[in-house]
Amino acid sequence: MKRWKSGLFNTPLRIVIAVGVVVFSVEFLFMALLHDVIMPLMSFTVSDRIWSIIDAVTLVVLVSPVLYFLVFVRMQRDFAELTRLFANLTDTLMVGVLLVDMDLRVHRWNQWLERKTGISSQQACGKLLTELFADLNSPRLLSAIELCIKHKSPQLISQTLNRYVLPIPLVSPMHDLKLMQQQVSVAPLTNSRGETLAAISINDVTESVAKSSALARLAMKMESQSNRDQLTGAYNRHFLWSWLAPQLKQSVRHSQSLSCLMLDIDYFKRINDTYGHDVGDAVLRGFAEILHEQMRDSDILVRYGGEEFVVLLTHADAAVALEIANRILDRVRKTAIAPLEVGDVRCSIGVSSWTPEEPCSAEELLKEADRRLYHAKHNGRDQVVIDRESSRTLQ
Amino acid sequence: MELDELERDALRELANVGLSRAATQLSELLNDHIEMTVPLVQVVPYDQVTQALQLDPHAMVAAVWQSFSGQSEGTSILMFPSEDSKRLVRALVGPSMLGAGEDDLRGIEHEAMMEIGNIIITSGMAVIADMLGQEVRMSLPGYMEGNLPDIMEQRNRDNAGREMQAIIMFTHLKAAQREIEGRMVMLMSVDSVQVLFDRLHKLLRSL
Structure with missing residues (x-):
């Protein structure tokens, strides 16, 4: 039945033939009836001209409803087709599309969402968003x-201000x-x-987020590699200068003191020559570790040269700096560094301070610490020099 | 077509109510206490907008806009000094911007500003639509940066040839211990503004 119907109406030519056949047979029957039965019965005669008018009017009256019906059927079919196409259109998109009303009830759920969430359109439609995502927190x-x-x-x-809108787990987690x-x-x-629904479209930007966070x-x-010394993990000179200038500015602003320890491992060349470079490197690493242990979080350690280190102490005046320097000296004396025995490694320390009362430039601060380190060396090593007077007298 | 002081006050109060709603939404979104007030509302003909905004014509402005259609048509533009908007976004979304390159940073700023502007404009236009007693359909927001004359010219292209008026809301936004002065400009036809004035008259008489 269905085949016959679609067969009859599926090309324009067949429609025209079908309509023609129907209309002309009906008209033929009607005219025959009129001419041969009704007219003689009523003993009524008319001219040929009138006949042709009756003929034409009958034709129009018969044809128009049929054509109208056909056009209507056709339009309805096109419309249904269009609706279906549009409904499917959302399924062809590479974005998630869903329609919800004010109560968060889902009215449409496209294929992309089915695929990404594992929730079918049938399961989703009619449910509340909060039922579908119990952990919805946006x-x-x-x-x-x-x-x-x-x-x-x-x-x-935006992805910038909102990380997770619908909590959709990734099938394969990307990075973190x-x-x-x-x-x-x-x-x-x-x-x-006049009813309004909210059409929500969702773009998956996971990949670009993962990419940019990896970058x-x-x-x-x-950046951290270029700021740090590979061997000891301490900062390098380059970082020291970029850190110290703004830090001094801040010290000026807040009237806080800042101290600098310049440290050098005593007779390091001898360690290197006696035990080899591997042991030398291990000593450098062990020494840096001891320094780190004695520092506070806001302080920084810099490998200044071969066996020379700088520790910058924030919010520390000369007294605090001296205390820390002495602690370091003590730890170094009492620790067995790398394969060496306790007491094999010693160091000398020069201490200088920047105070609001006696400000100086970053260069002067380091130069002064270096000068005092030199005097500690000159004075017999394994000691801390902090006093400007003593360094002057030694000069 | 002028507003008397009482009417201007009423319009300003309505704008304040609308934008405080936006502030609540923004506080929630940005996890920060955000306040928004409207110290001044002005209605001026289009050709006086640039002067009325009281912004340096050479300074860079970050603008978010949404056009609207329906019985009334026009454009709403929210403007902040570029530097302020950048600093605001950096203060608000700082942690997520760590390690981002300069290009990423710009993208993040635009996106964040667009969303923030979207919320503010929606609330501001809700007040206007309410006053007009009409349904106003808004477009998706857009973002642009430039000096004031450029932005006004670009945004008014759609309205060329029509006689336009502008409602200007001076906005004062307080967030992340910063204060930012912004401007929301609603460009619409003289007829729409007339409807708005009439309804405002009626509202005040009924009180």
Whole structure:
């Protein structure tokens, strides 16, 4: 039955033939009836001219409803086709599309979402978003839906300010990301009855987020590598200068003191010559470790030269610096560094301070510490020199 | 077509209510206490907008805009001095921007500003639509940067040839221990503004 019907109406030519056949047979029957039965019965005669008019009118009266019907059928079919196409259109998109009403009830759920969430359209439609995602925690999405429906204003939900809009787990976690990163827009869609739904479209931006955070990590790593000494992990000279200038400015602003320890391992050349470079390197690493243990979080350690280190102590006047320097000296004396015995490694320390009362430039601060280190060496090593007077007298 | 002082005050109060709603939403979004107030509302003909905005014509301005259609048509533009908006975004989304390159940074700033502007404009336009008693359909937001004359010229291209008026809301935004002076400009036809004035009259008489 269905085949016959579609067979009859599926090409324009067949439609025209079918209509022609129907119309002309009906008209022929009607005219025959009129001419041969009704007219003689009523003993009524008319001219040929009148006959042709009757003929034409009958034809029009018969043809128009049939044509009208055919056009109507055709239009309805086209419309149904269009609706179906549009419904399928959302399924062809590479973005998630869903329609929700003010109560967050889902009215449409496209294939992309089915694929990414594992929730089928059948399961989703008619349910509340909060039922589908028990862990939905995006106040911005909820307020965006409200703003969108109430004020007919589309809303952007950027990835920058909102990490997770719909909590959709990733099938294969990317780096440290477990949930899909999304860029979402919510736009109003109003039907002819004036009811507005929120059309939510979701872009998966996980890959670009992962890429840019990987790049950021790489950049940070590169930066930290270029700031640090590979062997000891201490900062290098380059970093020292970039750190010290702003730090001194801050000291000026807040009237805080800052101290500098310049340290040198005693007879390091002898250690290197006796035990080899590997042991020398191990001593450098062990020495840096001891320094780190004695420093506070806000202090920084710099490998200034071969076996020369600088420790910069924030918020520390000469008294605090001396205390820390003495502690370091003591630790070094009492620690067995690398394969060497306790007491094999000793160091000398020069201490200088920047105070609001006696300010100086960054260069002067380091030069003064270096001068005092020199005097510690000159004085017999394994000691701390902090006093300007004594260094002067030694000169 | 002028507003008397009482009417201007009423419009300003309505704008304040609308934008405080935006501030609540922004506080939630940005996890920070955000305040928004409207110290001044002005209605001026289009050709006087640039002067009325009281912004340096050479300074760079960051602008978010949304056009609207329906019975009334026009454009809403929210403007902040470029530097201020950058500093604001950096203060608000700082941690997530660590390690981002200069290009990423710009992208992040644009995106964040667009969303923040989107929320503010929506609330501001809700007040206007409410006053007009009309439904206003908004477009998706756009972002641009430039000096004031450039921005005004670009945004008014769609309205060329029509007689336009501008409602200007001076906005004062307090966030992340910063204060930012912004301007929200609603460009719309003289007729729409007339409707708005009439409704404002009626509202005040009914009180």
